[in-house]
Amino acid sequence: MQQEIFQRLWKEYTKQNPSAQAIHDLFIQKNEQVLNDHVAFRTFDDKRMNIAVLAKKFLKAGYEFKGEYIFEDKHLNAVHLEHPSDKDAPRVFISELIVSEFSEEFQKIVKKRLNSVGNAYYANPDLIYKGSVWGKPSYADYQFLRKESEYAAWFYVHGFRVNHFTVSINALQQYDTIEKVNQFIKDSGFEMNKSGGEIKGTVEKLLQQSSTLSEIIKVEFAEGMYEIPACFYEFAIRYPDENGTIFSAFIAANANKIFDSSNFREK
Numbered sequence: 097m098q099q100e101i102f103q104r105l106w107k108e109y110t111k112q113n114p115s116a117q118a119i120h121d122l123f124i125q126k127n128e129q130v131l132n133d134h135v136a137f138r139t140f141d142d143k144r145m146n147i148a149v150l151a152k153k154f155l156k157a158g159y160e161f162k163g164e165y166i167f168e169d170k171h172l173n174a175v176h177l178e179h180p181s182d183k184d185a186p187r188v189f190i191s192e193l194i195v196s197e198f199s200e201e202f203q204k205i206v207k208k209r210l211n212s213v214g215n216a217y218y219a220n221p222d223l224i225y226k227g228s229v230w231g232k233p234s235y236a237d238y239q240f241l242r243k244e245s246e247y248a249a250w251f252y253v254h255g256f257r258v259n260h261f262t263v264s265i266n267a268l269q270q271y272d273t274i275e276k277v278n279q280f281i282k283d284s285g286f287e288m289n290k291s292g293g294e295i296k297g298t299v300e301k302l303l304q305q306s307s308t309l310s311e312i313i314k315v316e317f318a319e320g321m322y323e324i325p326a327c328f329y330e331f332a333i334r335y336p337d338e339n340g341t342i343f344s345a346f347i348a349a350n351a352n353k354i355f356d357s358s359n360f361r362e363k
């Protein structure tokens with residue numbers, strides 16, 4: 097059941113972001129096994145679509161809530177879920193924006209968009225695959241939201257979808273360090289997110305991560321076509337603690353910089 101969920105999410109993700117498929121295929125060409133460490137979703141804390149709503153699909157598939165994280169400066173809450181028995185099932189990271197902590201104008205734009213469709217859209221059990229359910233976005237509103245939250249602007253346009261899959265470096269043979277993976281990705285012509293340094297985290301903290309910069313895609317706005325960042329691809333390596341248990345959670349300081357992979361930029 098979980099396999100079907102991730103196959104469908106992968107299809108939506110790579111359809112919109114062919115660079116993720118290209119990177120995946122580069123590893124396959126090197127005879128590597130690509131396992132997913134985790135995927136991540138974004139949403140707003142509105143009760144029609146908050147973390148609890150997006151988590152339902154995974155709880156139903158046997159997942160359990162494991163970790164909770166707070167990002168004060170980005171005004172986000174987050175959780176991660178794990179599957180207790182299927183060791184190949186990716187972790188699921190879900191964050192939500194605390195909308196009430198933003199300006200009145202910001203909240204007005206968000207509410208207008210969320211209220212533009214009926215509650216039935218949000219009650220759909222397949223919401224996690226739906227992307228934007230709101231029709232054409234406004235480029236003016238997108239740019240306005242960005243000034244207060246890059247995360248909000250991203251979600252306003254892209255909606256319900258996985259914003260990244262994550263290659264588990266632990267499952268690779270040849271590319272067995274994050275440095276080797278990063279070099280391979282850069283040599284293949286992809287740009288890395290350098291926010292907070294190319295490598296987030298340390299061996300001592302038991303988790304190191306890096307990511308590409310989001311692919312720039314053409315989106316149809318009410319005002320016309322504009323190029324904006326969509327989704328990125330992440331690479332993660334986990335280390336055992338002194339008891340030999342592999343670290344399985346997330347680290348807020350790392351995550352804080354991973355979010356920046358999809359920040360607006362010109363091509």
Ligand code: OOG
Nearest residue numbers: 136138346350351354355
């Ligand atoms: C999630 C960022 C956090 C990680 O691995 O720490 C994250 C996001 O960009 O939505 O994925």
Ligand code: NI
Nearest residue numbers: 136262330354
């Ligand atoms: Ni991640």
